[in-house]
Amino acid sequence: MSKLAVVMTPERADDVCSPATRALLADRFEVSWAGSDLSPQMVADLAAGSDVVLTSWGTPPLDKAIWADGNGPKAVAHAAGSVKKLIDPVILEQGVAVFSAGTRIAWSVGEYCLASMLTLARRLPQFDQALRQGGWKQSHLRGGELAGQAVGILGASSTARALITLLKPFGCDIVVYDPYLSAERAAELGVRTAGLEEALQSRFVSIHVPDVPETRGLVTRKLIEQLPDHAIVVNSSRGPAIDQQALLEHCLDGRLFAALDVYDPEPPKFGPDVLAAGNLLLTPHIAGDTVEGHLALAGYVIDDVLRWLDDGVRGSSFVDPAVWPIAA
Incomplete structure (x- = not known):
């Protein structure tokens, strides 16, 4: 069974993970959940040995050193919008698949x-x-x-x-x-x-x-x-x-x-x-902020991650490295 690390606070997980998504994660992955401490060391420890990292708002930038030995996570699933402050694009060149809920x-x-x-x-x-x-x-x-x-x-x-x-x-x-x-x-x-x-x-x-x-x-x-x-x-x-x-x-x-x-x-x-x-x-920067929308975010990217892991399909949340320079 693939391993997945949920690298977000419990409060954020409640915000972006619906009960159905939690059930899906438990069914398809060996899941590690972060606590309130999202220090760089904690993030590195959670990511180590994981196949997928699930992130959201509040997740600190992922250090490219996580992938330095070539054994880092295969995929980053961001249950939020832009990933430009989350990852170094160099990991895209290493074949790491990145997914963003921006399209949701x-x-x-x-x-x-x-x-x-x-x-x-x-x-x-x-x-x-x-x-x-x-x-x-x-x-x-x-x-x-x-x-x-x-x-x-x-x-x-x-x-x-x-x-x-x-x-x-x-x-x-x-x-x-x-x-x-x-x-x-x-x-x-x-x-x-x-x-x-x-x-x-x-x-x-x-x-x-x-x-x-x-x-x-x-x-x-x-x-x-x-x-x-x-x-x-x-x-x-x-x-x-x-x-x-x-x-x-x-x-x-x-x-x-x-x-x-x-x-x-x-x-x-x-x-x-x-x-x-x-x-x-x-309005105070809330255009994308809805109850239903937030609860759907983790499930939205995880569905695409599973399709990618199972069949190599690039779903709508896949971040295409080719458009990185003009992406939001």
Whole structure:
């Protein structure tokens, strides 16, 4: 029987391991569970002799020395998102298979983006604000619809693909800016490709780029000034991707609407004008954080690990070494 080390605190294990996943682990592996101490030595001790290491948020970076003798774990299963701070990519070159639950988290993020678009399109925060202040219907205020509208998506990441799937019933004209998205893949997704400026001419704009040098400052002040009046901007990816100050200025003067889940820096420090703005939806980096989503994470990567161990199949959570430079 293969050996698996759960290298996360008991509290995190309760967060990302459903009862069904725990039963699966017990059935298929000889399992070692970490305690609250996740010191480098403890991590090394747990990993030693294990075939699979199951990690999550709070797991310290895995020292490449764990694989120095050539007998380290065959697979790392990360029940969380990005693995860039967890592993040294050199272990990929040694044939270690790495799996990330980022593609499962993407569905949670996609739902957040869809909810944000609908919430702002219908002007729900503003109606809510008016009612709480003793008002009723506002003759000058009327919500709009998402159906049939142009949606510009920046980056064809897994979160973008989840949103594209969720948008299908709305019959939107979806245009994607991503230098790495081929015409063939765009056709499979049912979207069309465009340059950055064209994508930003949409009524709805959703940002899904990784935090790499090429994407920092991607949406400049000039581009924000060119956004259509009353456009709705959703950023659930990384704060540095957009000129945050310029976006807020255009929201405060009433020209634009925005849903922000990420910031530059985090946590942000906003003045009372921003905090009171009814055309801003502000959340604390929780787009991918749901009860159901978290409980599914360990099972999501373990299912793929088992398929890989049994049949060599690379499932949807497999981290392709070829795309490491542009991965989130």
